Amino acid sequence: MDTPDTSGWTIIVPVKPAAVGKSRLVDVGVDREALARAIALDTIAAAAAATLVSRVIVVTDDADIGAELRREPQVEVVPEGDTRGLDGAIARGADVAGLGTARAALLGDLPALRPADLDAALELAASVERGVVVDSEATGSTLVTARAGAVWVSAFGEDSAARHRLLGCTDLAVGGDSTLRRDVDTAAHLSAAVALGIGPRTSAVLIAEAR
Template sequence: MPVKPSARAKSRLEVDGVARADLARAIALDTLAAATACDLVAQVVVVTADGVLAREAATIPALRFVPEGEARGLDAAIATGIAAIDPAGRMPRAALLGDLPSLRPDDLAEALRQANSVPRGVVADAEGTGSTLVTAATGVEWTSAFGDGSLARHVSLGCAALSIPDASTLRRDVDTAVQLDAARALGLGPRTVAVLSA
């Protein structure tokens, strides 16, 4: 999971009376907590240069932090994390974006179960143009192409679009206040709720 330093994250997410950096960090922490609670996830690796995030994540079990280093952009950060844990592709791997404040472990597990049947998989965001999760099976070379319009790029790289319901919390990433409201309707994680309620 790549996570930008909170001071630079979520530049389009403006909520009156809420510090953007605090909200971005809370969203990332709720996403991390849900991922680690998923029964099909063996290890969650966080690639970040945000030291505050690492300290606040101390209460979340089984996280491994990898320094972002010279990585530039989501795909470079993800490649850094993959190289740190499994450069030879000896196990299934997945990249999950860190902006899913409503994520439920069962929704992530359903996508990972589906991903077991394809060499590469991708989950579309709620708008149907971006991606929230990309997977690669054992022995399959890792590649990803996150960013605006990434779903089409991932499909062109050989990713099968997984059949995840529209209402899945795995599809509800948050970059804007409107998207945050949509995620709120699904139920936000406790850290995000706390920041919004402060």
């Protein structure tokens, strides 16, 4: 039996322009656009810092995020362009990554993500053709993976955990307390992420607005 390859993952992060992203965070009492960008940038930084990640492809038309990431040598920004929908943006990134590399789509709303938690999931993902990490509510998905050579598929959105399983994704047995599972769509989710320990950009936005 071949030893699983646990190195050299390409992470694809789709990020909506902040003007339309994270619309359910309007009631948290801070600048929603600034918060949406901060959450995305903290997620991307954590992914780039993971030991098993060699490349991060960010698919976005947000000019401010693109400008911020140009100084990051490990991160490549790909314009979303005419692509429509989350899965379309991810597929665009997967095409850029190429079939010959292990790829994973990571949602850009994980401000508490720790690189070690992403590494742990990618180690598990190396042993399956396709994998999925479910969110804290166990209905959505935060990470979908495909080994090198596997055709890319994803079905993000409402109840995506079940749809990813139908596409052949194996549940990756990350712990219930993994920061990889705490995505942020609502004020309650943000509070839970804060309790886990959010990244510096998200923290700075919340602190600035609290003054």
